[in-house]
Amino acid sequence: MPFGFFRALFILLCIVIGYQLGLAFKGVEGSLIGTGVGLAVSVTVIFFEHALGKVSLRGLSAAVFGLILAFIMSRFLAGAIDLIPELDQAVASALKLVLVIIFSYVGVIFTMRGRDEFNLIIPYVKFDRQDQKDAVLLLDTSVIIDGRILDLCQTRFIEGRFVVPRFVLKELQQVADSQDSLKRTRGRRGLDVLNKMNKIVNVKIDEEDFPEIGTVDEKLVKMGKVLGAKVLTNDYNLNKIAELQGVTILNINELANALRPVVLPGEELEVRLVKEGKERDQAIGYLEDGTMVVVDSAKRLLGSVQRIVVTSVLQTAAGRMIFGKIETPRPAAE
Numbered sequence: 003m004p005f006g007f008f009r010a011l012f013i014l015l016c017i018v019i020g021y022q023l024g025l026a027f028k029g030v031e032g033s034l035i036g037t038g039v040g041l042a043v044s045v046t047v048i049f050f051e052h053a054l055g056k057v058s059l060r061g062l063s064a065a066v067f068g069l070i071l072a073f074i075m076s077r078f079l080a081g082a083i084d085l086i087p088e089l090d091q092a093v094a095s096a097l098k099l100v101l102v103i104i105f106s107y108v109g110v111i112f113t114m115r116g117r118d119e120f121n122l123i124i125p126y127v128k129f130d131r132q133d134q135k136d137a138v139l140l141l142d143t144s145v146i147i148d149g150r151i152l153d154l155c156q157t158r159f160i161e162g163r164f165v166v167p168r169f170v171l172k173e174l175q176q177v178a179d180s181q182d183s184l185k186r187t188r189g190r191r192g193l194d195v196l197n198k199m200n201k202i203v204n205v206k207i208d209e210e211d212f213p214e215i216g217t218v219d220e221k222l223v224k225m226g227k228v229l230g231a232k233v234l235t236n237d238y239n240l241n242k243i244a245e246l247q248g249v250t251i252l253n254i255n256e257l258a259n260a261l262r263p264v265v266l267p268g269e270e271l272e273v274r275l276v277k278e279g280k281e282r283d284q285a286i287g288y289l290e291d292g293t294m295v296v297v298d299s300a301k302r303l304l305g306s307v308q309r310i311v312v313t314s315v316l317q318t319a320a321g322r323m324i325f326g327k328i329e330t331p332r333p334a335a336e
Contacts (some may be wrong), residue, residue, distance in 0.1 A: 009048050016044035040209055072109035076102045120316035137162035139252070142222055143173050143204075145153055145234045147192040150254050155202045160252075164205045166196065171207060173218050195204075223249050262291050265324055267312050274307045295324045303328070 017040045024036020048319035080098045139162040145151050146166070154160045171291075174196075178189030199205050212221045219240045226233050226249040231242055234252045244251045267269070273295045285300035287308075297310050308325035 012048070013041065013044040016047075024040060034184075063289050067108055068109035068112060072105035073102070075109075081131040088277060131209055138229050139164050140222060140226055140229075140231045140233045141166050141170065142233060142235040142240060143170055143177070143192070143218065143259055144236040145254055146170075146174060146195055147177070147188050147189060148254060149195050151234060152195050152199055152202075152257070154254075155199055164199065165208050165229075165231065166205060167208050167210065167222065168222055169211055171196075171216055192265045197294060207332075219243060219252045223247055226250075258291075259322065262293060265312055265315055267314055270309055270329060271295065271312060271324070271326065273297070274308050275304050277306070293322050295326060297326045298325070300328055 017037055020036035020038070020040020020043070021033050022036070024032035024034065024039070025197070026032075028035070060080065070231045076098070079101050083094050083097055083101075086094075139160070141151065141164060143327045151160075155164075171186070174189055174192050175191075177185050178193055180189060196205060210225060214223050215221050215224055219237070220243075222233055222235075222240065223230065223244050226244065227247065232250040232252050234254070235241060235244075236254050241251050243251055271289070272287065275287045275297060277284040277286050278284065278301055279286050279296055281298075283299050283301045285297045285304055287297065289295060295310070297308070298313075300308065300310075309329045311329050312324055312326045313326045316323045
């Protein structure tokens with residue numbers, strides 16, 4: 003049921019209660035004043051409710067914890083003020099009120115700034131179950147746009163709770179709204195991937211943000227540390243930053259490289275030669291998984307499918323390269 007219905011009902015109830023109270027105290031004239039007061043109170047409450055909707059549960063819990071600490075400290079100091087016999091009662095009350103206000107402000111600000119460290123202190127901020135086995139998997143923008151995560155979800159090779167932070171979704175929407183047609187296409191593809199994923203697995207949008215942190219990558223690493231989550235990405239730089247800070251990374255490109263068939267020198271392959279190589283008389287082809295194959299003395303055979311013999315395999319940071327030569331026809335048996 004939409005929130006608008008409950009808000010409208012709340013406004014109506016406040017107006018009715020204000021009208022009845024005004025009518026009971028000051029008659030018809032008071033009923034008009036009560037109606038206005040009821041309307042103002044309801045609108046004010048809804049405004050604060052809407053503002054609190056942007057605060058995460060972790061932040062709200064930290065603020066409550068700060069208020070509790072503030073009231074405890076204020077209570078102790080209020081008892082110390084009562085022990086001063088020469089102090090006027092009015093002055094003592096004023097001092098107590100000032101102490102409560104100061105400690106409440108300092109307590110809320112302090113705990114909100116350090117809310118990520120209160121997970122182990124505040125029991126209602128983060129519930130940990132000993133029998134909980136599902137891993138939390140944070141998706142970044144690159145892995146969503148790439149789209150292969152959808153195929154992995156369909157095969158059920160990756161299990162866990164998929165989480166997309168709100169700041170990642172915002173970045174994805176900005177890409178989808180870009181003036182550049184290529185970026186716009188990639189961004190919209192990423193949104194389509196998320197919609198299709200949500201039909202296969204439960205994808206949760208996390209509202210937590212870290213406004214003191216500038217970049218999306220740094221926010222992802224911070225959230226990974228706070229939640230104890232793994233980050234799914236194709237971003238090489240994010241991969242390195244996260245590893246330095248002890249956050250587990252699942253890189254789809256590394257997985258794809260690991261799943262490619264092992265090719266050894268001396269094996270035979272069939273490959274279509276599609277373009278010239280960098281060196282003289284070389285030709286280049288690609289296997290079905292995208293692996294580049296460099297063939298010596300094959301420039302004249304461009305456009306044809308040739309059977310080659312693997313001479314060496316080179317593994318680089320960008321992927322794997324296979325070097326080979328045209329298979330020498332075996333002499334016919336006599």
